[in-house]
Amino acid sequence: MxxxxxxxxxxxxxxxxxxxxxxxxxxxxxxxxxxxxxxxxFSPGYRLVLGQIAxxxxxxxxPVREAIRLLEAEGLVTFERNIGAQVAMLDATEYVHTMQTxxxxxxxxxxxxxxxxxxDTLDRARRINAEMADCLDHFDPVSFTRLNLEFHSVLFExxxxxxxxxxxxxxxxxxxxxxxxxxSFVPGRAHESVAEHAALLDLIENGxxxxxxxxxxxxxxxxTLEAFLARQKIVAPVTSPASASPAPxxxxxxxxx
Numbered sequence: 001m002x003x004x005x006x007x008x009x010x011x012x013x014x015x016x017x018x019x020x021x022x023x024x025x026x027x028x029x030x031x032x033x034x035x036x037x038x039x040x041x042f043s044p045g046y047r048l049v050l051g052q053i054a055x056x057x058x059x060x061x062x063p064v065r066e067a068i069r070l071l072e073a074e075g076l077v078t079f080e081r082n083i084g085a086q087v088a089m090l091d092a093t094e095y096v097h098t099m100q101t102x103x104x105x106x107x108x109x110x111x112x113x114x115x116x117x118x119x120d121t122l123d124r125a126r127r128i129n130a131e132m133a134d135c136l137d138h139f140d141p142v143s144f145t146r147l148n149l150e151f152h153s154v155l156f157e158x159x160x161x162x163x164x165x166x167x168x169x170x171x172x173x174x175x176x177x178x179x180x181x182x183x184s185f186v187p188g189r190a191h192e193s194v195a196e197h198a199a200l201l202d203l204i205e206n207g208x209x210x211x212x213x214x215x216x217x218x219x220x221x222x223x224t225l226e227a228f229l230a231r232q233k234i235v236a237p238v239t240s241p242a243s244a245s246p247a248p249x250x251x252x253x254x255x256x257x
Contacts (some may be wrong), residue, residue, distance in 0.1 A: 045087060
C-alpha cells in the first residue's frame with residue numbers, strides 16, 4: 001500500500017464517504033486536500049481558504065484547520081503573513097534536500113523489508129518493472145513515474161519499523177506534490193532506472209547482505225538526484241562533501257519528481 005492509498009477520488013466528498021467512516025473528519029479533510037496537491041489541482045502557491053474547503057466537504061472549519069496543520073508538518077503547506085495557508089512553493093534546493101533524505105530512509109527501509117519479500121512479491125515487482133520498460137518505447141513520463149512509485153512501494157512497504165516507514169511516506173508525499181517528472185526532465189534516467197531496479201531485485205532474490213541492498217537502493221535514489229543536479233547545475237553535496245564542486249545555479253527552477 002502506498003503512502004497515498006485510500007485517498008478519496010477527485011470530486012468525492014470524504015465526509016460522506018462510507019469507506020472512510022472509521023477516519024476522523026480531520027483525517028478525511030487531510031486526505032482530500034493532499035490528493036489535490038498531488039494531482040496538481042492545488043498547485044504551488046494555491047491559497048487554501050478554510051471556509052471554502054469546509055463548505056465543499058460539508059464540515060466545520062475546525063477539522064480543516066487541523067488537516068492543514070498536518071499538511072504543514074509534512075512540508076506541503078506553508079503559512080504566510082496576510083495571506084494564510086497556501087500550497088508550499090518547493091524549489092530546486094528543497095527537492096535536493098528531500099531526495100538526499102529519502103535516499104537514506106528509503107534505502108534502510110528497503111533493506112529491513114527485503115528478508116520478508118517472498119517470491120510472489122518479487123514477481124509483482126518484476127512485472128511492474130517490465131511495464132516500466134515497455135513505457136520506454138513510447139515514453140509517457142506520468143505513467144512511468146506512477147509505476148516507479150508502485151515498484152518502490154512493493155519493496156519498502158514491508159518495513160517493520162513504522163517510524164522509518166512514516167519518514168519514507170513523508171518523502172514521497174513531498175515529491176508527489178510536484179507535478180513535473182524527473183523522467184521528462186532527464187529522459188535518459190528512465191532507462192538507467194529500469195536497469196537498476198532489475199539489479200536491486202536480483203540482490204534481494206539472491207539473499208544479499210542487507211547493507212548491499214541498502215546501498216543499492218540508496219545509490220539508485222542518488223543517481224536520480226545526480227542526474228537532476230547535472231541538468232540544473234545546482235551546488236549540493238550528494239554522496240559526500242568532497243564529491244560536490246561549485247557550479248552556478250541554473251535559471252530553470254522546475255522541481256521534478
